[in-house]
Amino acid sequence: MTEQQSDTPENELEELATSALDGRASTRDVQKLETLLIDSEKHRRTYLDRVGFEDSLERAIRAGSLGSSPIVEAAEDDQLADGHRTIRSGRRVSGRMLQAALFSTVLIALVCVVLSSRRSSDQKYLTPESGLLVTDVPVVGVAVVVSQADVLWDSPIVLSGAVLPRGKHHVQSGVMHLELFSGVQLVIEGETEFTIDSPMAVKLNKGTVRAYVPDAAHGFQVVTAAGEIIDYGTEFSVHVDGGTTDFTVLEGEIGLLRAEEPELRFSQGESLRVRQAVVQPEKLEVPVRVASSFAVARAVQDKISSREEAWGVALQEWLRDDRLVACYRCSGDSQSRTLDNLVRGTSQASTAAVVGAAVCANRWGHAGQAYDYTRYGSRARVAMPDEMDNLSMVCWVRINSLSNLFNSLFLTDGHDEGKPHWQIQKDGRIFFSVKHPHRKGTSWRQTVFYSPDIWRDEMSGEWNMLAVTYDRRRGEVAHYLNGKQVSMEAIPEHATVPLVHIGSASIANWADPMYRTDEEFTCRNLNGAIDEFLIFDGALTASDVARLYAESSVGE
Structure with missing residues (x-):
């Protein structure tokens, strides 16, 4: 896309879609296209129609029904610098066309996610395969890392202030405070494996979490192997170890939903254990204890103060450097x-x-x-x-x-x-x-x-x-x-x-x-x-x- 901006969103959509489908789109172009698709249902429909047309045209080309078309002849005369690869029909397809297919796949997945979430609030979010979103398309975030103390990530390091995307996350140690875009606050303590499906649903595979849920996010779910915990306000803690889920209602009320079983409700002060293979929940004598977000903030501030004090000592050494x-x-x-x-x-x-x-x-x-x-x-x-x-x-x-x-x-x-x-x-x-x-x-x-x-x-x-x-x-x-x-x-x-x-x-x-x-x-x-x-x-x-x-x- 040229540096000169289109005068209308419709024209901009046309130029960006053409660039993406031709394989000429830059990362910034794809990001702009993604924004247009998220913001407008009309644009999403237009883009899907355009992709459908391109797909039909490509199928016709492969079938040979457009073999004498001037469009095809012009395309075959175009020598692209990216090199060529052969598809099963015998025709040669450029690297740019393969890149275009990648862009299209990712953007169609994005459109489907947005459309499905608009139709049903409890529809599961779709997630593209992990290999598709490495560098070409920015990952849409669903949570902010507010603070963390002594956290060891089993992945590239995530800094405080960073935005977490949907998908699987694993921390090996430490304590962390997350804020989901829905307003839900999570404190994650110790080794924890979790998957953020959406701002309203987190799957806890292993570890310990404390959730504070504001009024605007009632209905937030923590999904475990033993069942689904549904919040009805306002705070609870959960520990998962394999097929066993322990939880404590710190304030308000939660629901427990299990396959083919009626929903059970629990209120403030109750602590229970749910086993995957056992129908009846068991009463816990010791509640699930997780640090509060205030405790995390204090731990982080204590560490910052310690670091600042150490820097004051190190700085004196640097001040003696003759250079x-x-x-x-x-x-x-x-x-x-x-x-x-x-x-x-x-x-x-x-x-x-x-x-x-x-x-x-x-x-x-x-x-x-x-x-x-x-x-x-x-x-x-x-x-x-x-x-x-x-x-x-x-x-x-x-x-x-x-x-x-x-x-x-x-x-x-x-x-x-x-x-x-x-x-x-x-x-x-x-x-x-x-x-x-x-x-x-x-x-x-x-x-x-x-x-x-x-x-x-x-x-x-x-x-x-x-x-x-x-x-x-x-x-x-x-x-x-x-x-x-x-x-x-x-x-x-x-x-x-x-x-x-x-x-x-x-x-x-x-x-x-x-x-x-x-x-x-x-x-x-x-x-x-x-x-x-x-x-x-x-x-x-x-x-x-x-x-x-x-x-x-x-x-x-």
């Missing part, structure tokens, strides 16, 4: 409008003067301990040593969105020889450059060192540590995200400089734009907040950056 020129951190005094430079001794770096930014909480959750630079014109002004041998910059940043073409992290005034620029582009790539002189026989274009696209929408509002290292002597530039190197690139010989020059500069903006005067180019303020910002006259190693992240992160 460290500046460590900027909010003073905590709302009247001072400065960032203190914690580096003492021979450092020539100034304190930072804050302009326009609003105070906010830092990554440890302390109000008034960081600055948000979203307001137009916001920045922090610094004066740095004019000459540095090598350069490393590290900052803790919370980005709301990449709303500008360029979003500043650290930009020197102007763009003279030896001056570094560090920023994030709207496309999610980190941009780093050091202005070098033009050398005869080389391009006038400046060398820029880009990271891969590191930005994901789910990172919005989260604290992340970014770092860049410029090793002039070794001829290398490296980008880092949360302690891990995401790219390493050699500095071309023509792009080398004798020294790095900083002087006057801005954190989160650009004080002296060059080359263009339009607002899209000159507006560089960061839509987000910055906590600590460290600048080194030296190239940190990958192990240095990893250690710095491990010591300074809030952790999970």
Whole structure:
């Protein structure tokens, strides 16, 4: 789909559907199409009709009934770069057509899910095969991880604030607080295997869960091998071990539904055991005990406080590092409008003067301990040593969105020889450059060192540590995200400089734009907040950056 937007939703749907069915759709195009299908029944019907037509046409082509059609002849003349594969009819199908089939399968599944859920509130949700939704189509979430303490996931790590999709999940240890989109709150404790079928239904295969169900979500179900627990308000706990289910009604009333048995009701204070092979529930002498969401929050806060204290000790060691020129951190005094430079001794770096930014909480959750630079014109002004041998910059940043073409992290005034620029582009790539002189026989274009696209929408509002290292002597530039190197690139010989020059500069903006005067180019303020910002006259190693992240992160 072209960058120019369609003038109506119908036209946009037509373009997006065509791109998807032709195999030309990008991930963003598919996401837009998914949104259109979710929001409008008319669009879903139109899309299904379009898929049906395409399928009929393909069947006709395979049968040979359209063999002389100009449509077929044109298609056969089209040589696609993706290569070709053979189908059973003997015709050759491009990789793009196979990709289109994948997109169509996933989107049809999405349409069926939405349509079936609209028809019947107790209809089971359909879930595409796990292999179909790895990277091509964003997974639709059904729950938010509010907080967690000492949780070990039997899968890629899920951070607090992340959205969980439908499907199976397994935690090996720890305690976690989830909020389903229906408003139901779950506390999961210890090793637990569970499947989120929908915001109103969770299957508990193993482990212990406490559920708080608001009025708006009455009818929420926890399904186990021994039966279905139906909430009628407002709180209960469940433990599952194989075919045995124990539960305690903490407040309100629940129902127990078993195959071919009438529903049983239980009220506050009752604790029972239900066995898969036994008809009659047994009374439990010891209730099922699970931590409350408040207890989880306290445990998380205690861990954060412990981590913060440990970072305070580790920071003192870093402040003794001869390479460290500046460590900027909010003073905590709302009247001072400065960032203190914690580096003492021979450092020539100034304190930072804050302009326009609003105070906010830092990554440890302390109000008034960081600055948000979203307001137009916001920045922090610094004066740095004019000459540095090598350069490393590290900052803790919370980005709301990449709303500008360029979003500043650290930009020197102007763009003279030896001056570094560090920023994030709207496309999610980190941009780093050091202005070098033009050398005869080389391009006038400046060398820029880009990271891969590191930005994901789910990172919005989260604290992340970014770092860049410029090793002039070794001829290398490296980008880092949360302690891990995401790219390493050699500095071309023509792009080398004798020294790095900083002087006057801005954190989160650009004080002296060059080359263009339009607002899209000159507006560089960061839509987000910055906590600590460290600048080194030296190239940190990958192990240095990893250690710095491990010591300074809030952790999970």
